[in-house]
Amino acid sequence: MKLNLAVREIYDDRYVADKDILIRDDLAEKLGINNLDRIKLKVREGGTLTLTAKVTINQELNDGNHGFVNGHVFSRIYRESNFSAPETVTVGCDPEIFLFLKGKRNKAMTFSYLSNIYHRECGGGEEIGMDGAGFIGEFRPKPSLDPAEMTDNLKSLIFKADNIKKMAFTKGWFQSKALMLGSGEWNDWSIGGFSWFIKKPAGFHIHFGLPGKALRNREYIYQIVFALDYFLGIPCISVDREVARRSKQEGIYWSGRYGQPASHEISTITLEYRVPGAFLLRERVLSEGIITLGKLVVEDFLTRTKTAKPKWEEVESINSRRVYGLPDRGDICKELVNAKPKKLGIYMDDIRTKLEKMEMWHKYKNAITSFLDSCSNEYPSPDIVENWRKNENQERNMELCRPASHS
Incomplete structure (x- = not known):
């Protein structure tokens, strides 16, 4: 069966062995590929190269219909020594956010309240989550070749997070904490864009x-x-x-x-x-x-x-x-x-x-x-x-x- 699968190079060879190709789980399902399946690819010098499919959930490898191989394998498939620049560049972003009390510059709750509810109650993925410090939230919209589409993806996460906030307050899931900080009303709290807030950079x-x-x-x-x-x-x-x-x-x-x-x-x-x-x-x-x-x-x-x-x-x-x-x-x-x-x-x-x-x-x-x-x-x-x-x-x-x- 001929697969609609393109190949990209992964820059750090430690992530993938010479005989492997990494494929995102959703793409593998779409193409009917199972973990450890053998896949044949045509190579530049003629003939084919057989690689082992390694199905992964790595969020960084979300780039259309692409599997990922190391530099050695990629050079055999595609590249001469000439510079190879893509005609267009995929863009992504991960802006950081606060759950803050409107009108109060120093009042905020950890965003984990919302991200945990999103994952536990809504079955959400990693597109709404936490930054490494554990207090500030983070949007991770799907990357795109089109900046406008990328921004639409971001917009949908903003509105989705607001709906989760309303649901959480309606169900009283962290009402006591909100009251302690000044208000238990959902419309007094919002998602804020600050570069510097409560002595935290974002x-x-x-x-x-x-x-x-x-x-x-x-x-x-x-x-x-x-x-x-x-x-x-x-x-x-x-x-x-x-x-x-x-x-x-x-x-x-x-x-x-x-x-x-x-x-x-x-x-x-x-x-x-x-x-x-x-x-x-x-x-x-x-x-x-x-x-x-x-x-x-x-x-x-x-x-x-x-x-x-x-x-x-x-x-x-x-x-x-x-x-x-x-x-x-x-x-x-x-x-x-x-x-x-x-x-x-x-x-x-x-x-x-x-x-x-x-x-x-x-x-x-x-x-x-x-x-x-x-x-x-x-x-x-x-x-x-x-x-x-x-x-x-x-x-x-x-x-x-x-x-x-x-x-």
């Missing part, structure tokens, strides 16, 4: 699916992150008023630490950029804007690399500062840590001009322009449920007011 991390060889090349990743610091980090901070997430963290020589300039992590298949704060979750225009802007920058960097240095062994000479004409790295770092949002305006015109020259600007310009224009808007409330519902109603009204087309 982020809006964005994930980019990249080729395995890129993820293994630390200098190359560093150059992508440098470009993201300028094109994405500065606009994010110009709208994020909660500067304490940076200034209350480590000292001035922090580069790469949580939430600071160059803050990132590399997983088996993605680059996770960790500079944006959860303030950016407050409105759809902000969330969709940063997801789209990040995707544009990463895709543009990959495209420029492919044009300038077609062989992988040469990519370390790719320099973001030279490619884009960026300011000194030290200056960008100081601005990302110390500058107040309004002081960053000196960079915004240059950022917009450079973005408009990127090859895929025309494809992504609407969401990015709306985001950049919103950087000077009034301070949005932290109640993300209320804000996103308001955004949805405004979009619906605009649709109703739009004149009907005539054929």
Whole structure:
């Protein structure tokens, strides 16, 4: 039987042996593949390669109809030594959230109340869960090639979490705790987007699916992150008023630490950029804007690399500062840590001009322009449920007011 199964490289060879292919459980079920089944794949030099299917529930391996193999196997199936850049980059995110008492800046409950109910009572998966510290919640929407679809996935989780909150209060599941903090009424509590709240930092991390060889090349990743610091980090901070997430963290020589300039992590298949704060979750225009802007920058960097240095062994000479004409790295770092949002305006015109020259600007310009224009808007409330519902109603009204087309 011929399988509709594509293959991607997993960057860390420890995760998969030479004779194995990792397949997500839902994809395996869809394709009728069982754990330890033998799968034959055509290889570049001719003939076939037989691999053993290892069915996994690993959430990171959620990328369409793809199985995952290590670099050695992948090179036999596909790759010559030439640079191979995807035409488009998968994006994901995992913004962090608080369950807070509206009108009280220092009142919050652990989000585990809601995430536990979601898993226990609703049979939910890991898309609504907890961050590593155990107090702050986290949304993990399904990744997508389309930033708008990615944002729709995020929206559905926001509204789903609000419905769980209403159900929990109606059933009185943590009424006593809520009363102790000030109110037992469900509508007095909401899901909040804060970059800094009750002395806790929270982020809006964005994930980019990249080729395995890129993820293994630390200098190359560093150059992508440098470009993201300028094109994405500065606009994010110009709208994020909660500067304490940076200034209350480590000292001035922090580069790469949580939430600071160059803050990132590399997983088996993605680059996770960790500079944006959860303030950016407050409105759809902000969330969709940063997801789209990040995707544009990463895709543009990959495209420029492919044009300038077609062989992988040469990519370390790719320099973001030279490619884009960026300011000194030290200056960008100081601005990302110390500058107040309004002081960053000196960079915004240059950022917009450079973005408009990127090859895929025309494809992504609407969401990015709306985001950049919103950087000077009034301070949005932290109640993300209320804000996103308001955004949805405004979009619906605009649709109703739009004149009907005539054929």
